[in-house]
Amino acid sequence: MSDDGGIHYENPFATPAAAKTAGRSLRGRLTHPVTIWTARGPDGDVGLTMSSVLVADGEPPLILDLMAPTTDLFEVISSTKRFVLHVLGRKDWELADIFAGLRRNPGGPFEGLSPGASDYGPLLPSQVTAFTARCQPSAHQAGLATRPRYSSRTHMVKGIVARGLA
16 A cells, blocks of 8 residues: 555555455355445435345345445345345446445446436446346344344245346
């Protein structure tokens, strides 16, 4: 990292290796899709990059995620019970970094994107696969590294709303 206030060559928010738990290290070595979740609340659009996602097939299919209750997205989904899950491709890494807060985007993460509208939240204009989903009233503690209020939430997939399916 530059010590003169210049460009950071490492992630300044990264957890130091000595502070990582074995579970976190294992999770980081597993292959996960990168997703962006978006929702529309009374104060505007919110979104967050997420990779702690599991899909359980069934009728209806379920999405299990790990999301901190301190995020704006958690608050909006808890209130509206709806969201859009966008599955990103390799070419979308800059978008993932913006919604993760790792890359600056003056004006906020949606600035310059012109997202589409849906009843579930903003639709990102990229050629990503997007699913609309409704929240089921379910929350559980999940793991030691999650802090007492970090919870696992369950969502029901309602339908594919965007392009990008093979």
